Amino acid sequence: MDSEILDRETGGDISGEVGVNYGRLGTNLPPPRISVRLIQSLLKAKRVKIYDANAEILEALRNTGIQVSIMLPNELVVNASTNQTFSNQWVRSSIVPFYSETLIRYLLVGNELISSTGGDISGEVGVNYGRLGTNLPPPRISVRLIQSLLKAKRVKIYDANAEILEALRNTGIQVSIMLPNELVVNASTNQTFSNQWVRSSIVPFYSETLIRYLLVGNELISSTGNETWAHIVPAMHRISHSLKVFRLHKVKIGTPHAMDVLQSSFPPSNGTFRNDIALPIIKPMLHFLHKTRSFFFLDVYPFFAWASDPTNINLPYTLFESRNITVTDSLTGLIYTNLFDQMVDAVYFAMKRLGYPGIRIFIAETGWPNGGDLDQVGANVHNAATYNRNVVKRLTQKPVLGTPARPGLVLPAFIFSLYNENLKPGLGSERHFGLLYPNESRVYDIDLSGRTPESELAPVPPAMDYKGKAWCVVAEGANVTEVAAALSYACSQGNGTCDPIQPGNPCYKPDSVTGHADYAFSAYWAQFRRVGGTCFFNGLATQTAKDPSKFCFAELVNLQSGFVIGLFLIISLK
Template identity: 40%
Template sequence: MATLFRALLVLLALTDLFVNILSLGIGINYGQIANNLPSPSQVAVLVTSLNISRVKLYDADPNVLSAFSSSNVDFVIGLGNEYLQKMTDPKQAQTWIEQHVQPYLPQTKITCITVGNEILSGNDTQLMAYLLPAMQTMHEALVNLGLSKQVYVTTAHSLAILGNSFPPSSGTFRQDLAERIQPILSFHSQTNSPFLINAYPFFAYKDNPGQVSLEYVLFQPNPGFTDPNTNLNYDNMLYAQIDAVYSAMKAMGHTDVRVKISETGWPSKGDPNEVGATPQNAQLYNGNLLRRIAQQQGTPAKSSVPIDVYVFALFNENQKPGPASERNYGLFYPNGTPVYNVGLQGSTPHMDGLLGSPPHMEYSASKKNALSIYTLLLFSLVSVIMLERWRIYRN
């Protein structure tokens, strides 16, 4: 403990490193399917204390948008699947923007509206038919209101829209979805908006732990594999998934649309059959991913384009349906303490003094058993990066 504490103090004293870590542009998904979460105003203090610069919502919660007023946090807001049919009507689309976007600008930085979530990988063909028209109508409403330069429109897809993903250079979209995806790609090209993917290497490992290497999905050292068509080496699954999407878009004639990861993460707990859902693996996945972000890495096929990721999720959500893993993707418990053990216990006044006084938060966590919320948040997000840099510094 003493050694770790001294290491952290030295690292924090290296101002350039500290600033570099805080300027990563980390994106986080802020889900609210729970009955025990802190208030939006408390969450705003936590998020801005860390310089987390991007937050993604699944709705347009007015309480959240108001709480983040003047925070300089970029917001992605969501339009639920149930709204798609209505949003094909230009009048309703414009009314929605006037009610859910305009009142918060420019104090709250809303930069994106996601229209629906994982529509094309579902079974509702009627929703699929509404998706692109709703996206187009929302964009046109933004144009009419003079907001299209600051707010773009997109939608998020599951990787299930891929018909083939291995090797990455052979990535293709499903044939039955091609006629729907092609015009969506054209929309992105015309509006300069990104193609969003929800990517979870955890699912591939859980479903086939005997064939999928744990080191490969957790960004741990491993030989990886070489794509026989490009001779590019892949040492982690997420990058291979991203490049498979780029290949699928290229096969449809589009090399002008950027892929962004709207969700990725790893659960800290799961049902007995959910192999790999542990705090240790979750910490490795998210910690190693943050290290890659700090290095501004691109994928093997897009080495000059840093990966753009929204981590899932900020909090555990105790009312999410489905297997236990669905309720355990959070980096933090609702009381603000980190889910993963970062090796820091007890109260450390000197560290609090070094970082400045933490913001006042009305959480129930015991002061005797936890650091300040500010410090816990900071070190849970960057501890892996900092410890690695400490080893380099020491040697």
């Protein structure tokens, strides 16, 4: 190869001069104009590498004679690999404006991608493996079901359970584990504790189990008092240090958030974090995520948004089934065809508003309940299968769709959840998010890999919502001692809730704990359902559509009309 060809193919510079890497993960760094002057005057460098294509730096490098290496950030690599239009647009905006006067000679595609991402930034959908149930299969069987029935390549667990991690050894399944909420304060204040937890929870499994994400708590801002919030980011830093101590370089750190971290979310471009957390909690967290190239983990549940306002939010739009309904963001002109994208983009805009537009989102939880309380409209197998199949189809589609605000950007995700979990508190829907029943059978057919054509998935029953009367009664097999305590609680709430079952009153007979609790549970539910009261009582109660008229009883709701019709006496004919 002669010198003319060499000059043409290498930009005329294959010298051995040493350059400098110009990183910007600091809060107190000089601006690019001064930094470039320092590179020239103090370091006398003729080469510089930057970790993106920052316009201000490239502007400062114009006509300096410094050879420049720029970088396509890790989070954009998948987009560029699957979408030529995206690639063209990135080059047009990042290189073309500077090329004639800035010596851009190298474009690096990502940075230590295999080491920093574990080799996997795909959009494959995983599953959340919760264990709040009394009748769930053991981990060994559960992992087999995750592989064989769901075809999932990712799983998220809510602790660092050794039996589960053992079952996941050598399976090729990427794993997210969690530091439980109750340990976050300890980890944030005690480096020794953090080190010991990482040593015992991760180190024994790391070499043969693909642990790639360590989540610090779960929805801490939503589920704990504000005295805990200030510990979140320090805990993330200490855990990060512990990972470095044990050379666990492939594990990223994050923490999942519910949508209530936003103060405003509509239109999406108006997405804003709450005032009480934006600057003291979220901004330092975003700085950590940016510095470590991790994700903002987000729980996205269009079901709850729709259920809170079914009159104004269209159900097909929520299920990705809308054919003629769109929502236009009046500030950006972006057009939305589903509620999921709206919710995700609101968070992207909120992060941008705090100065971190490049942080990617990882969907920590999304899903739809396959059942619920008798009065929970929309919680059924049909809607659950429709939503989850559509979200998998959308997230695994090639080329990558992304969202209107981040087109072509991969959204890794976990569906909630593996099983229906009968110990989860709250409304009945909380116990019916599973893809599988505890008996190991499917609730409905779904392939989380997205590779099975929809036409080959088993059909699901039509959407059926119960319309009629409902009662709240003691669950079969409930512990009588615990029922007695729940009865006492129910009677202590409201105004005269249990007067009819007091001695001498019409409903006192028969005098039994279960009989009185049947009445009290229904009376409580009748009074407090509208303000969040549930028929659960820590698993001691259940709803029934069958009139239990053993004696005086409280009828709760006419579900067809949807309003409380009050309490009245039902006299047993026995």
